[in-house]
Amino acid sequence: MARRADQPLKCPSAQPGMADVRLLGVISRDGETPTLAYLDEPVAPTPDMLALAEPLPVSHVFRLAANCEEKKCHHFDGARCQLAVRIAKMLPEAVDKLPACTIRPQCRWFRQEGRAACLRCPQIVTGTYEADEVLKEVCGVPPRRDATPANEA
Numbered sequence: 033m034a035r036r037a038d039q040p041l042k043c044p045s046a047q048p049g050m051a052d053v054r055l056l057g058v059i060s061r062d063g064e065t066p067t068l069a070y071l072d073e074p075v076a077p078t079p080d081m082l083a084l085a086e087p088l089p090v091s092h093v094f095r096l097a098a099n100c101e102e103k104k105c106h107h108f109d110g111a112r113c114q115l116a117v118r119i120a121k122m123l124p125e126a127v128d129k130l131p132a133c134t135i136r137p138q139c140r141w142f143r144q145e146g147r148a149a150c151l152r153c154p155q156i157v158t159g160t161y162e163a164d165e166v167l168k169e170v171c172g173v174p175p176r177r178d179a180t181p182a183n184e185a
């Protein structure tokens with residue numbers, strides 16, 4: 033799906049309540065580490081669908097995409113998403129080929145960091161409590177903050 037010039041870029045680690053939310057995928061926990069299983073098409077989630085995550089937070093079960101909030105987001109420096117920069121620079125690759133992802137033409141991370149972001153993208157779990165120390169640093173989280181989500185990607 034091509035992106036029109038007037039369409040906003042998409043944040044691929046979004047929260048419910050952001051504009052034009054889509055389900056990007058479901059977090060698979062079959063392996064040693066959580067990994068995103070991408071959906072074949074970006075579905076607009078209903079409240080009932082998001083409620084399936086309970087009692088876990090939505091972001092521990094689903095990855096959401098939504099319109100990038102740019103200056104309203106603490107990761108945006110006025111020109112670029114610094115979360116995407118850190119992901120591309122600091123995380124190891126999670127896969128060796130581009131994931132089959134439906135939002136690539138509109139994705140902020142891909143627009144900025146290209147293939148490097150996509151090869152690391154599946155390991156990102158928005159708001160997870162399970163992030164290791166490198167992932168916490170990537171997400172801009174202080175080293176110790178008890179009872180607080182460890183990864184605020």
Ligand code: SF4
Pocket residue numbers: 044131133134135136137139140141142149150151153154
């Ligand atoms: S796989 Fe690439 S294009 Fe898709 S959400 Fe992740 S960074 Fe964006």
